Amino acid sequence: MEIIAKNLIKNYKKKNSPDIEVLKSINLNIPSGQKTAFTGPSGAGKSTLIHSLGLMDRPTSGKVLIDGIDCYASNDDYLCKMRKENIGFVFQFHYLLSDFTVLENILLPVWKEKKLKISYADEILEKVGLSHRKNHFPSELSGGEQQRAALARALINKPKIIFADEPTGNLDRHTAVEIENLLLDVSSEARATLVLVTHNMELAEKADRQIRMTDGKII
Ligand SMILES: Nc1ncnc2c1ncn2[C@@H]1O[C@H](COP(=O)(O)OP(=O)(O)OP(=O)(O)O)[C@@H](O)[C@H]1O
Numbered sequence: 384m385e386i387i388a389k390n391l392i393k394n395y396k397k398k399n400s401p402d403i404e405v406l407k408s409i410n411l412n413i414p415s416g417q418k419t420a421f422t423g424p425s426g427a428g429k430s431t432l433i434h435s436l437g438l439m440d441r442p443t444s445g446k447v448l449i450d451g452i453d454c455y456a457s458n459d460d461y462l463c464k465m466r467k468e469n470i471g472f473v474f475q476f477h478y479l480l481s482d483f484t485v486l487e488n489i490l491l492p493v494w495k496e497k498k499l500k501i502s503y504a505d506e507i508l509e510k511v512g513l514s515h516r517k518n519h520f521p522s523e524l525s526g527g528e529q530q531r532a533a534l535a536r537a538l539i540n541k542p543k544i545i546f547a548d549e550p551t552g553n554l555d556r557h558t559a560v561e562i563e564n565l566l567l568d569v570s571s572e573a574r575a576t577l578v579l580v581t582h583n584m585e586l587a588e589k590a591d592r593q594i595r596m597t598d599g600k601i602i
């Protein structure tokens with residue numbers, strides 16, 4: 384799916400002080416299937432931008448068009464439906480639920496149809512190399528395994544767009560490279576658009592395109 388941002392602005396209001404301008408009129412066109420890596424210093428607005436592009440955070444003004452649809456013109460139910468059907472998100476911290484097993488965590492986004500999705504979940508578990516841990520709880524996994532599970536959870540809805548916000552920021556170099564390669568491979572295989580944020584230039588260089596942000600702007 385194609386993602387277009389038009390004049391995207393995000394401000395935070397703070398009592399008795401000027402608004403904080405986090406995104407300053409971002410314009411962007413990410414073609415379907417492209418792998419785009421955002422880099423830039425801490426506080427540049429990278430996470431804010433990809434949360435807006437990923438329909439998780441309404442901008443103050445401007446548009447996000449996904450395959451031509453002006454998503455924020457619609458209500459939150461629509462955004463939720465769009466995310467559920469088309470978008471997968473991997474965060475810096477895995478956000479797995481500790482009381483659920485790996486398999487259950489992966490099935491959470493599709494819980495209502497979980498019985499129908501078990502065989503697909505097994506397929507993804509195989510792909511991310513976690514089949515042998517599917518009935519374990521997150522606390523019983525290593526950091527790299529937890530992030531593999533988070534990646535598997537992002538894939539359960541067969542997303543057309545995968546967002547990843549410093550998906551390996553927390554891992555040792557060797558494990559990070561393994562998971563980064565996995566992320567790139569599964570995106571290619573699914574022909575998904577990949578939008579990732581990273582501080583790691585080696586990973587950014589493996590993307591089709593690098594976009595550098597500073598101070599709420601693309602440079
Ligand atoms: N809820 C909020 N209220 C006020 N300011 C916020 C809020 N959330 C984020 N900010 C500010 O927005 C700016 C951009 O934050 P963001 O998390 O997008 O940066 P980032 O580029 O992802 O940084 P990092 O590399 O450290 O993750 C920061 O200056 C941050 O303090």
Ligand SMILES: [Mg+2]
Binds near residue numbers: 429430431548
């Ligand atoms: Mg960030």
